[in-house]
Amino acid sequence: MISVKNLTKCFGDMVAVDGLSFDIRPGEVVGFLGPNGAGKSTTMKMLTGFLAPSEGEIRIADRAMQDGSRVIRQHIGYLPEGAPAYGDMTTYQFLRFIAQVRGLKGRDSERRIEEVVAQVELAEVLNKPIENLSKGFKRRVGLAQAILHDPDILILDEPTDGLDPNQKHQVRRLIQNLAKDKIVIVSTHILEEVTAVCNRVMIIAEGKLLFDNTPEALLQKSRYYRAVTLHMSYSADISGLAEIDGVDDMEVDQKTGRVTLFPHDNTEILHLVTEHIQLRKLPVDTLFVEQGRLDEVFREITQRETAK
Amino acid sequence: MSMVSVVFRRELASFFATPVAYVFVTIFLVMSGVFAFFIGNLYERGQADLLPFFNFHPWLYLFLVPAIAMRSWSEERKSGTIELLMTLPISTFEALLGKFLAAWSVLGLSLILTFPMWLTVNYLGDPDNGIIIAAYLGSWLMAGAFLAIGMCMSALTKNQVIAFILAVVVCFLFVVSGSGIVLDAFKGWAPSLVIDTIASFSFLTHFESLAKGVIALNDVGYFLILMGTWLYASLLIIEQKKAD
Numbered sequence: 112m113i114s115v116k117n118l119t120k121c122f123g124d125m126v127a128v129d130g131l132s133f134d135i136r137p138g139e140v141v142g143f144l145g146p147n148g149a150g151k152s153t154t155m156k157m158l159t160g161f162l163a164p165s166e167g168e169i170r171i172a173d174r175a176m177q178d179g180s181r182v183i184r185q186h187i188g189y190l191p192e193g194a195p196a197y198g199d200m201t202t203y204q205f206l207r208f209i210a211q212v213r214g215l216k217g218r219d220s221e222r223r224i225e226e227v228v229a230q231v232e233l234a235e236v237l238n239k240p241i242e243n244l245s246k247g248f249k250r251r252v253g254l255a256q257a258i259l260h261d262p263d264i265l266i267l268d269e270p271t272d273g274l275d276p277n278q279k280h281q282v283r284r285l286i287q288n289l290a291k292d293k294i295v296i297v298s299t300h301i302l303e304e305v306t307a308v309c310n311r312v313m314i315i316a317e318g319k320l321l322f323d324n325t326p327e328a329l330l331q332k333s334r335y336y337r338a339v340t341l342h343m344s345y346s347a348d349i350s351g352l353a354e355i356d357g358v359d360d361m362e363v364d365q366k367t368g369r370v371t372l373f374p375h376d377n378t379e380i381l382h383l384v385t386e387h388i389q390l391r392k393l394p395v396d397t398l399f400v401e402q403g404r405l406d407e408v409f410r411e412i413t414q415r416e417t418a419k
Numbered sequence: 420m421s422m423v424s425v426v427f428r429r430e431l432a433s434f435f436a437t438p439v440a441y442v443f444v445t446i447f448l449v450m451s452g453v454f455a456f457f458i459g460n461l462y463e464r465g466q467a468d469l470l471p472f473f474n475f476h477p478w479l480y481l482f483l484v485p486a487i488a489m490r491s492w493s494e495e496r497k498s499g500t501i502e503l504l505m506t507l508p509i510s511t512f513e514a515l516l517g518k519f520l521a522a523w524s525v526l527g528l529s530l531i532l533t534f535p536m537w538l539t540v541n542y543l544g545d546p547d548n549g550i551i552i553a554a555y556l557g558s559w560l561m562a563g564a565f566l567a568i569g570m571c572m573s574a575l576t577k578n579q580v581i582a583f584i585l586a587v588v589v590c591f592l593f594v595v596s597g598s599g600i601v602l603d604a605f606k607g608w609a610p611s612l613v614i615d616t617i618a619s620f621s622f623l624t625h626f627e628s629l630a631k632g633v634i635a636l637n638d639v640g641y642f643l644i645l646m647g648t649w650l651y652a653s654l655l656i657i658e659q660k661k662a663d
């Protein structure tokens with residue numbers, strides 16, 4: 112369990128993190144979202160004990176960070192931003208070093224390294240110096256290092272940055288497959304990643320926590336949540352669509368000719384729309400329910416803050 | 420303690436994985452030989468001891484030790500690995516000690532590899548080997564003091580070149596503070612207490628008797644205290660600046 116109260120970090124007179132408070136319980140997979148320079152990495156650095164907060168308190172596993180930092184660090188696996196690693200070591204030597212630091216010995220150590228190497232598919236670069244690896248492989252080495260001791264708390268700063276689509280998928284699966292009683296915190300700029308792997312979203316901008324809820328709740332903030340989009344094979348009278356009970360608004364995309372109907376109060380309108388279409392015999396060739404557009408919600412939340 | 424040895428082994432491996440250790444040892448061997456034979460006239464003196472060899476050590480260390488110390492923290496900070504290191508269950512002190520001992524071992528290895536010099540004087544004459552061993556120990560101690568200064572300068576900056584230059588300057592001050600030129604500049608107007616204090620800070624003054632094989636408590640203590648002080652300063656600096 113992570114408990115953060117009024118966490119603040121100043122660099123000179125610049126406030127990078129501004130009074131964050133939150134609790135994270137085992138089983139929660141938290142996605143940190145926010146524009147560049149929002150304070151995500153700075154928050155993670157404080158959670159891992161690398162940076163001392165200017166103000167506020169962090170408690171992890173019932174210990175205050177400043178007293179129990181060494182014990183706390185044993186519970187945490189951390190992938191710092193940019194996945195730093197000792198370039199002169201080979202992947203295997205590096206993982207061996209981490210295993211020793213983590214107190215893994217002999218057979219145990221070998222077994223864990225084998226498992227992790229399989230999990231993030233490092234076998235082909237095992238004996239290459241890390242400085243010669245491609246960006247994606249470096250990131251994977253960083254990831255392997257973070258999960259090597261099977262930590263209760265996993266803090267990953269942009270784990271999928273620079274990975275190919277297959278590897279992104281792999282990493283998301285890996286996070287989903289972690290035991291259900293762990294805490295995972297990931298920061299990312301890929302919004303879909305959050306709905307794919309997280310069960311809680313925090314949006315930070317200019318150091319402040321602006322949103323803290325489930326990905327579903329984030330989607331619901333979108334105008335497009337449960338909106339119905341349709342396309343017709345030839346032009347027909349669509350004015351009736353906007354009149355349907357429960358439809359608040361209608362928009363026509365000039366370029367694609369798609370018509371989007373926005374529901375009143377996030378209610379289901381699909382059945383009403385299909386009824387109408389059948390009644391009027393409209394020549395609809397495409398019809399789907401929107402999931403909600405995250406980029407739009409993200410923009411709205413974070414720009415409202417920066418505009419102030 | 421076990422963490423110190425884990426860091427120690429990693430650092431040592433890194434010295435030999437990059438050519439740093441090989442280059443260092445080679446240059447040390449060549450230079451110490453050149454100095455001893457051509458400038459110190461080890462051979463022509465006709466005396467069976469290694470005094471000319473040891474007398475050049477402060478000047479050799481002045482440039483070579485900062486070169487081996489400069490990367491210790493600068494590189495960690497530049498590449499960001501310090502963030503990894505400091506979030507592993509290793510204390511700053513353990514990391515510091517591990518790094519120091521690894522570099523100090525490379526310096527020790529360089530000294531040991533000068534053994535042909537020792538064989539030569541033993542072949543040519545009949546030196547007092549106790550004195551020579553004491554001088555070797557003294558030289559290694561002094562190298563440790565140079566190293567502690569170099570590592571502290573490396574903790575100050577991300578830039579290895581700046582770390583090197585700073586270390587050379589600070590080491591230079593410690594070396595020359597006991598030399599005739601500096602002391603002469605103070606003679607005549609400064610009280611003798613000041614002059615004695617300046618001289619007592621000098622590597623040269625303290626190494627002089629060690630090189631002659633006299634292991635006095637105050638000389639050994641001087642180098643040990645110097646090491647401790649500079650390492651402690653590094654510890655404070657790293658804690659302070661690690662995230663900058």
Ligand SMILES: Nc1ncnc2c1ncn2[C@@H]1O[C@H](COP(=O)(O)OP(=O)(O)OP(=O)(O)O)[C@@H](O)[C@H]1O
Pocket residue numbers: 122125127145146147148149150151152153154192662663
């Ligand atoms: N060591 C430092 N000294 C001064 N300012 C810093 C330092 N570290 C971070 N900052 C500032 O703090 C702010 C927050 O930075 P942080 O790295 O936490 O952002 P972020 O949310 O991780 O951004 P990104 O998405 O680009 O990774 C930035 O304005 C940054 O310039």
Ligand SMILES: [Mg+2]
Pocket residue numbers: 151152153192268
């Ligand atoms: Mg960041």
